[in-house]
Amino acid sequence: xxxxxxxxxxxxxxxxxxxxxxxxxxxxxxxxxxxxxxxxxxxxxxxxxxxxxxxxxxxxxxxxxxxxxxxxxxxxxxxxxxxxxxxxxxxxxxxxxxxxxxxxxxxxxxxxxxxxxxxxxxxxxxxxxxxxxxxxxxxxxxxxxxxxxxxxxxxxxxxxxxxxxxxxxxxxxxxxxxxxxxxxxxxxxxxxxxxxxxxxxxxxxxxxxxxxxxxxxxxxxxxxxxxxxxxxxxxxxxxxxxxxxxxxxxxxxxxxxxxxxxxxxxxxxxxxxxxxxxxxxxxxxxxxxxxxxxxxxxxxxxxxxxxxxxxxxxxxxxxxxxxxxxxxxxxxxxxxxxxxxxxxxxxxxxxxxxxxxxxxxxxxxxxxxxxxxxxxxxxxxxxxxxxx
Numbered sequence: 578x579x580x581x582x583x584x585x586x587x588x589x590x591x592x593x594x595x596x597x598x599x600x601x602x603x604x605x606x607x608x609x610x611x612x613x614x615x616x617x618x619x620x621x622x623x624x625x626x627x628x629x630x631x632x633x634x635x636x637x638x639x640x641x642x643x644x645x646x647x648x649x650x651x652x653x654x655x656x657x658x659x660x661x662x663x664x665x666x667x668x669x670x671x672x673x674x675x676x677x678x679x680x681x682x683x684x685x686x687x688x689x690x691x692x693x694x695x696x697x698x699x700x701x702x703x704x705x706x707x708x709x710x711x712x713x714x715x716x717x718x719x720x721x722x723x724x725x726x727x728x729x730x731x732x733x734x735x736x737x738x739x740x741x742x743x744x745x746x747x748x749x750x751x752x753x754x755x756x757x758x759x760x761x762x763x764x765x766x767x768x769x770x771x772x773x774x775x776x777x778x779x780x781x782x783x784x785x786x787x788x789x790x791x792x793x794x795x796x797x798x799x800x801x802x803x804x805x806x807x808x809x810x811x812x813x814x815x816x817x818x819x820x821x822x823x824x825x826x827x828x829x830x831x832x833x834x835x836x837x838x839x840x841x842x843x844x845x846x847x848x849x850x851x852x853x854x855x856x857x858x859x860x861x862x863x864x865x866x867x868x869x870x871x872x873x874x875x876x877x878x879x880x881x882x883x884x885x886x887x888x889x890x891x892x893x894x895x896x897x898x899x900x901x902x903x904x905x906x907x908x909x910x911x912x913x914x915x916x917x918x919x920x921x922x923x924x925x926x927x928x929x930x931x932x933x934x935x936x937x938x939x940x941x942x943x944x945x946x947x948x949x950x951x952x953x954x955x956x957x958x959x960x961x962x963x964x965x
Contacts, residue, residue, distance in 0.1 A: 578762065578938055578941060578942045578945060579609035579610060580608055580609045580938070581938050581939055581941075581942030581943075582609075582942050582945070582946060583608075583609055583610060583611070585946065586946065587611050588609065588610040588611050588612075589610065589611065589612045589614065589659065589663075589665070590606065590609070590610035590612065590613050590614070591614045591616070591652065591655055591656065591659065592613070592614070592615055592616070593615075593616050593617075593618040593647065593649055593652060593675070594615035594616060594617055594618060595618060595619060595620065596617070596619070603615070614655060614659075616649060616651040616652045616655055617651070618647070618649050618651070618652070620646045620647070621646070623788060623822070623824075624825065631645075631646065632714075636717070638721075639721065639724075639725070640677065640721060640725060641699070641718045641721040641722040641725060642718060643674065643695075643718075643722075644673070644674060644677050644722075644725060645677075647674045647675065647677060647678070648677050648678065649678050652675070652678040653678045653679075653680060656668075656678065656679065656680060657680055660683060660684070660685055665685050666685075666686065666949070666950075666953040667685065667686040667687070667688055667949045667950075667952055667953045668683065668685050668686070668687050668688070669687075669688045669689075669690055669949065670687065670688070670689045670690065670733070671690045671692075672690070672691075672692055673689070673691065673693075673695050673726060673729060676689060676729045676732075676733075677729075679732075681732070686734050686735075686949075686952040686953040686955065687732075687733045687734050687735075687952070688733060688734065688735045688736075688737060688948070688949055688952050689729070689730060689733040689735070689736045689737070690737050690945075691730070691736055691737065691738050691739070691743065691747065692739055693739075693743070694726070694738075694743050694746050694747060694750075695722050695726050696719060696722040696723040696726050696727075696750075697746070698790070698791060698862055699715060699718050699719035699722045699723075700719045700723075701861065701862035701885070702715050702719075702790055702791075702794065702862045703715035703716050703718075703719050705794070705861060705862060723750075726751070727750070727751040727752075730747060730751045730753055730756075731751060731752070731753065733755075734755060734952045734955060734957070735755045735756070735757065735948060735949075735951070735952040735955075736753055736755065736756045736757075737756075737757055737758065737759055737945065737948055738756065738757070738758045738759075739758065739759065739760070739761050739889060740758055740760075740761075740888070740889025740890070741758050741889075742888065742889050743758065743889060744756050744757060744758040755952075757948050759941055759944045759945045759948065760891075760935075760936060760941055760944070761867075761868050761871060761889075761890065761936065761941070762871070762936050762937060762938040762940070762941035762942070763868065763871035763872055763874075763875050763932055763936055763937070763938065764875075764937075764938055765875050765932060765933050765936075765937045765938075767847075768847065768871075768872045768875035768876050769875060769876060770851055770876050770877055771847070771851060774848055774851040774852050775852075776851065776852060776853060776854050777815065777852055777853070777854060778854055778915065779811050779813050779814045779815060779854060779915055780814075780815045780816075780817060780852060780853045780854050780855075781807075781814065781815065781816045781817070781853060781854070781855055781856075781857055781911065782816075782817045782818075782819065782849050782850055782852070782853035782855075782856055782857070783795070783796060783799070783816070783817070783818050783819070783820075783856070783857050783858070783859075784819040784820055784846045784849065784850065784856075784869055784872075784873075785819075785820045785869055786820050786821050786822065787818070787820040787821060787822050787823040787824060787827070788821065788822035788824075790862070791860050791861070791862045792820065792860070793824050794860075794861060794862055795858070795859045795860045795861065795886075796818055796827060796859075797827075798859055798861060799816075799857065799859040800816070800827075800830070800837070802904045803859060803904050803907050803908050803911075804816060806904060806905065806908035807908045807911050807912060810908075810912045811911075811912060811915055813836075814836065814911075814915075815836045815837070815838070816836065816837045816838070817837075817838045817840065817849055817852070817853065818831075818837070818838070818839045818840065819840045819843055819846050819849045820840075820841075820842070821841060821842035822841075822842075823839050823841055827839055846872070847876065850872070850873055850876050850878060851876060853878065854879075854914060854915060854921070855878065855879050855880070855881060855911060855914045855915070855921070856869075856870075856873035856878045856879070856880045856881075857880075857881050857882070857911070858870055858880065858881070858882035858883065858886035858887065859882070859883055859886065859907065860882070860883055860885055860886035861883060861885055862885070867882075867886055867887065867888075867890065870882060870886070870887060870890060870892075870898070871890075871932050871936055873928075874897065874898070874925075874928035874929060874931065874932045875929060875932045875933065876929070877925040877926060877928065877929040878925050878928070879898070879899070879914050879921040879922075879924040879925045879928070880897075880898040880899070880924075880928065881898065881899045881901060881907060881910045881911055881914065882898055882899070882900055882901075883900070883901065883902050883907070884900050884902050885902075887900060892928075892931070895924075896924075896927055897924070897927050897928040897931050898924065898928060899914075899924070
């Protein structure tokens with residue numbers, strides 16, 4: 578979306594920098610912004626001793642942990658400096674996390690781009706957790722997230738959601754008067770099959786950042802409850818998990834079970850999607866919309882997803898993808914994909930047609946830019962006009 582917006586607008590991109598991006602990645606930022614400003618910021622590695630100390634300390638904090646760890650005085654200072662030295666039409670806060678660093682009173686229009694209803698993710702994670710200690714911690718995180726998200730959303734001139742369902746939920750739960758939705762988009766030129774890689778008949782692929790709780794839970798659930806059911810009918814089934822920072826037990830499992838491949842971070846997910854016979858989204862606790870589904874659909878892959886996994890997307894079950902929520906139904910859908918190739922191919926073709934006709938990034942970016950212009954031209958712009 579930023580790439581598209583840059584065609585018509587001047588983009589300054591301010592980001593926390595954990596040091597993972599190399600010089601080449603920073604150079605490539607010119608694709609989507611005119612100015613890149615990086616603020617050094619470190620967070621404790623997951624499952625380290627510092628990580629657990631922070632979790633314990635967070636019990637006394639009003640902020641949920643996933644917000645607290647992104648507090649940055651440096652980012653707040655940079656925001657204040659930029660707004661003092663330059664003139665901007667609008668400040669967009671991308672995701673909820675950076676909002677913790679947005680000063681309370683600004684003389685510029687502010688837009689919060691909400692890719693999820695974050696509190697809903699934590700609520701779902703709490704609801705499926707069986708361990709009583711973890712369940713108590715997740716309940717605490719859910720309630721903190723709900724309180725913070727409600728307060729933060731009401732401080733922005735406009736909140737933009739990625740689905741009508743998310744917009745409706747935030748209006749109702751958080752009392753927002755200024756909210757809108759833009760559809761999820763996909764780069765239909767980039768995500769198109771090359772034709773150079775033949776799909777493996779019984780290969781399943783999942784892509785996504787593996788340090789995001791909904792993705793971690795999805796793979797744990799898939800491997801524990803779904804994959805064994807598929808193996809009963811398709812013994813040579815394989816699973817490829819593509820995404821950064823895979824959790825330790827998944828990496829260890831891949832070492833002992835050669836049918837499970839864990840790639841970690843890759844520069845290009847397309848070869849892995851193209852190699853697969855089916856793309857899966859067994860997410861149980863997500864929110865927002867799943868961009869990954871559109872990427873797979875754009876490449877013509879049959880997709881099997883939970884209802885939560887496809888939440889917010891204008892797709893029809895058994896037309897552009899298959900929705901299945903029970904373990905048995907999900908496994909049955911995968912087995913059908915493997916055995917009925919003509920049906921699977923038709924599913925992928927309809928999916929690609931829908932995405933290519935309606936969800937290219939150019940149109941999505943234009944819709945987003947129009948909303949930003951609306952916020953910038955509002956007589957009440959600026960977070961001094963906090964909603965009551």
